[in-house]
Amino acid sequence: MQVDKNKVVTFHYVLKDKDTGEVIDSSRDYGEPVKVLFGKDALIEGLEKGMIGMKVGDKRTIEVKPEEGYGEVDPSLIQKVPREYFVNVELEKGMPLRAQTPDGQIIDMIVVDFDEDTVVVDLNHPLAGKELVFDVEVLEVRDATPEELEHGHPH
Numbered sequence: 268m269q270v271d272k273n274k275v276v277t278f279h280y281v282l283k284d285k286d287t288g289e290v291i292d293s294s295r296d297y298g299e300p301v302k303v304l305f306g307k308d309a310l311i312e313g314l315e316k317g318m319i320g321m322k323v324g325d326k327r328t329i330e331v332k333p334e335e336g337y338g339e340v341d342p343s344l345i346q347k348v349p350r351e352y353f354v355n356v357e358l359e360k361g362m363p364l365r366a367q368t369p370d371g372q373i374i375d376m377i378v379v380d381f382d383e384d385t386v387v388v389d390l391n392h393p394l395a396g397k398e399l400v401f402d403v404e405v406l407e408v409r410d411a412t413p414e415e416l417e418h419g420h421p422h
Contacts, residue, residue: 268408270321272306275421277407278318285330285398300406307419311336314401321405331399340396347385358386363393 270276279300282292294301303309310318313335321327333339356364362378376388415421 268322268410270305270318270405270408273411273416274305275302275407275409275411275415276305276318276405277302279404279406280314281402283400283402285400291394291399302407302421304411304415304419304421309420313399314403317401318403318405321403321408323405323408326402326404329401329403331401333396333398336397336399337392337394338396340391344390345379345387346390347387350381350384350386353381353386364388 268274277300279294280292281290281295283290305315305318309315311331313331314329316335317327317329317331352366353364358378358381360378360380364376364378366374366376368374374390376390377393379387379389381387411421
């Protein structure tokens with residue numbers, strides 16, 4: 268059976284930054300492989316496209332350009348915010364922060380710079396603009412059950 272839409276696929280991956288070769292993430296670090304329902308937007312587009320047709324036991328290196336990954340860096344998402352919004356926070360450049368809007372939405376950001384009056388934050392995904400490399404090993408492929416298809420995720 269091959270990886271395709273409406274299949275439940277279990278796999279391990281190692282994610283690297285193509286430019287630096289730095290390992291960004293690995294499913295093996297969590298002790299469990301990833302299990303997804305293909306075709307339900309569980310994976311970034313480039314990874315999903317690159318895995319189509321793989322079979323159990325297959326290993327593949329998949330390169331993903333920003334437009335099929337986490338997008339290009341959007342300069343409008345780098346913003347100056349009043350320092351007063353960051354009370355009781357010891358700021359550092361590169362520091363990840365999480366905020367909540369008045370309507371309850373969670374926003375992740377990175378501190379780019381700061382002074383006494385303002386904080387410059389980047390609201391882009393941390394992997395935006397990066398070319399990525401996934402080393403993937405498929406462990407299991409099976410048909411999704413009707414219930415999994417209805418719910419949009421594997422059980």
